Amino acid sequence: MEYRRFGNTIVVRLDRGEEITAQVKEIALKENIKLANVSALGAVDRFTVGAYDVTQKKYISNTFEGVYEIVSLTGSINTMNGEYYAHLHMAASDQTGHTVGGHLNDARISVTCEMFIFVIDGEVDRFRDETIGINLFDFR
């Protein structure tokens, strides 16, 4: 992984074999990011994405392996109790064009990933909403 920061925009290259969520965390900690929007494209060969069933209060996740292009990877970097927090969703397409996606647990880069992190001058924390079992943006 390598990146360069241009003002409030960080341009990133992730490399073959790296795991996306771990790399995002590393950059956020190094750059002391408190609030940002993330957008990326690239290619992955193994990833786990899920959907949250609010009635069961759990994620149902699936792991996909093979040749996949990231067609959208979008999300938030912010904090919970002042500590790093990220929330990313991803969709990826296989060699037939078929597309799968969901809440991103982890994804391994097969070729490269080109990521843009748009740092926002501000802070938004999170609180636990016990009713739905999820950590939400806290603007208080």
Add this chain to the structure above:
Amino acid sequence: MEYRRFGNTIVVRLDRGEEITAQVKEIALKENIKLANVSALGAVDRFTVGAYDVTQKKYISNTFEGVYEIVSLTGSINTMNGEYYAHLHMAASDQTGHTVGGHLNDARISVTCEMFIFVIDGEVDRFRDETIGINLFDFR
């Protein structure tokens, strides 16, 4: 719904039961947005998306219900005849990862939605293109 504005970036949390397009309009009117780009992720349990058949000049729309994660929600806020206008497209994935999408008519939040509205200092209106039956960006 709650949001906070940091310079030209508005960070939004939509809540369970709220409808996305209505909330975007409310924020745009409160913040007097004339031009913006929108990006969001989240989870929905009922939404209607369509595709425009230019030969028939109409949208063919489908409603989906169940456990879905928004994998991409992107679009424009601007004006038509000086009044609020929004154009949003969305893709969402179910618990198997299967992804559906299209032009967004409406979508109900099941868990949360984290939205970033990037306000642009400028104005772009729309005009009606009768040949294709759609309202297009007007740069005149």
Add this chain to the structure above:
Amino acid sequence: MEYRRFGNTIVVRLDRGEEITAQVKEIALKENIKLANVSALGAVDRFTVGAYDVTQKKYISNTFEGVYEIVSLTGSINTMNGEYYAHLHMAASDQTGHTVGGHLNDARISVTCEMFIFVIDGEVDRFRDETIGINLFDFR
């Protein structure tokens, strides 16, 4: 195609019959863009997208024709050896909501395309990685 630049954001309308990658190049050259992030929505009636098989070092591409809405179109504009370079991925949904996508080779607009180009003050070139057969971000 028409566009207007507001500071570092370029707002674009592509028109029926135009090809997306050719238009992005035209704008980038006219505006002398060295580094940018791209996000768009719209509708297309013919497009070719692929996925890169790193073991074979080649893209497997598919062409789709019909009524499709662009649900995500994201990517990078930068340079290779100082010359224009773009890397775009796209996903699109048909009239049933079914979504396909991948690395974008070309796409023809059927209705319109609304594109936001976020120009970044800086430069990132590319180098050829012969091991994987792809041109990667070069931060040296």
